[in-house]
Amino acid sequence: MDTAEISALAQAIIHQHGATFGAQLHHDANSVELTPQPLPPALRSEPAYLAALEACSALGFIAVDAETLAQAWQRQTERTNRFDATHWPDDPRDFGLSNSDPALAFAHCPRELGLYGVLPTAEWVGRMARAGVPTVQLRFKSEDQAAVAREIKAAVEAVKGTGARLFINDHWRAALDAGAYGIHVGQEDLDTIAAKDLETIRTSGTRLGVSTHGYAEMVRAHAVQPSYIALGAVFPTTLKKMATAPQGLARLAAYVRLMKQYPLVAIGGISEDLFPAVRATGVGSVAVVRALVNARDPEAAARQLLQRMQAAA
Ligand SMILES: Cc1ncc(COP(=O)(O)OP(=O)(O)O)c(N)n1
Ligand SMILES: Cc1ncsc1CCOP(=O)(O)O
Numbered sequence: 001m002d003t004a005e006i007s008a009l010a011q012a013i014i015h016q017h018g019a020t021f022g023a024q025l026h027h028d029a030n031s032v033e034l035t036p037q038p039l040p041p042a043l044r045s046e047p048a049y050l051a052a053l054e055a056c057s058a059l060g061f062i063a064v065d066a067e068t069l070a071q072a073w074q075r076q077t078e079r080t081n082r083f084d085a086t087h088w089p090d091d092p093r094d095f096g097l098s099n100s101d102p103a104l105a106f107a108h109c110p111r112e113l114g115l116y117g118v119l120p121t122a123e124w125v126g127r128m129a130r131a132g133v134p135t136v137q138l139r140f141k142s143e144d145q146a147a148v149a150r151e152i153k154a155a156v157e158a159v160k161g162t163g164a165r166l167f168i169n170d171h172w173r174a175a176l177d178a179g180a181y182g183i184h185v186g187q188e189d190l191d192t193i194a195a196k197d198l199e200t201i202r203t204s205g206t207r208l209g210v211s212t213h214g215y216a217e218m219v220r221a222h223a224v225q226p227s228y229i230a231l232g233a234v235f236p237t238t239l240k241k242m243a244t245a246p247q248g249l250a251r252l253a254a255y256v257r258l259m260k261q262y263p264l265v266a267i268g269g270i271s272e273d274l275f276p277a278v279r280a281t282g283v284g285s286v287a288v289v290r291a292l293v294n295a296r297d298p299e300a301a302a303r304q305l306l307q308r309m310q311a312a313a
């Protein structure tokens with residue numbers, strides 16, 4: 001196939017899916033600006049792969065995600081024996097997400113983690129757990145290890161008797177020592193935790209949540225078979241400087257279709273009014289910071305968000 005024929009296949013993909021992913025270019029308060037990305041160097045020569053690489057880059061996927069999608073489109077083409085521009089890859093087998101050994105998976109947690117409060121102190125953790133938030137996280141940023149250990153212990157105490165599941169962000173050793181329900185780590189954290197330490201967390205029965213920001217990171221997260229996968233940032237957030245653009249609802253829905261074997265958590269810029277649209281993607285949990293912490297009445301906000309979670313279920 002020559003370059004013109006490959007470009008015609010790429011155009012067919014863009015024609016089919018431009019409205020879905022391109023719809024994110026609309027301009028309203030929650031719009032997500034996804035600009036076409038430069039075409040990365042091709043690693044293979046098959047037409048389906050090359051066409052998908054071109055199309056996905058044009059649709060705004062960054063190089064590693066366009067590459068992951070292009071490889072999946074090629075596998076889909078081989079598996080089904082035909083190139084189908086209409087079918088956006090969503091079969092885990094095409095992403096190499098099958099055939100994991102379940103004996104090596106992290107401890108399970110419920111598919112529906114529900115409203116998930118990501119909170120700055122043990123006091124906030126206790127307050128939101130008592131308000132009925134079913135999943136909470138202590139996201140306590142400090143270099144002072146003694147202060148970290150104290151805060152984590154206090155958070156573990158604070159959720160006792162509330163039924164809330166407590167995840168600890170980043171500080172996995174102290175979280176293990178304190179007997180927290182789970183640990184949340186980012187991609188950078190995964191880079192720095194040694195394989196033997198991950199194994200220590202896994203065999204302790206402590207749950208593990210992993211942040212992802214696109215297709216390549218989801219594939220990478222799957223390699224450790226975590227208890228849940230977080231997907232974000234869905235919308236712009238002022239709370240954390242993100243290395244990648246907000247993903248938007250269309251991508252979130254595509255991620256949920258692909259990763260439905262995992263409990264999934266959507267995070268980033270999710271305000272109360274956006275809950276129905278986020279829940280409509282099928283994601284089982286919605287994580288928020290500012291929607292709780294910046295609310296004039298955080299307990300009332302928690303009640304409101306819990307209702308939104310249920311209404312959209
Ligand atoms: C539920 C949830 N999702 C994502 C994050 C972000 O984690 P990470 O990428 O490690 O960034 P920091 O929170 O450490 O700044 C999270 N904390 N919780
Ligand atoms: C910690 C984190 N990780 C990805 S987005 C985010 C912050 C979410 O905060 P908010 O819900 O206030 O946008």
Ligand SMILES: [Mg+2]
Pocket residue numbers: 169170184185186189
């Ligand atoms: Mg982190």
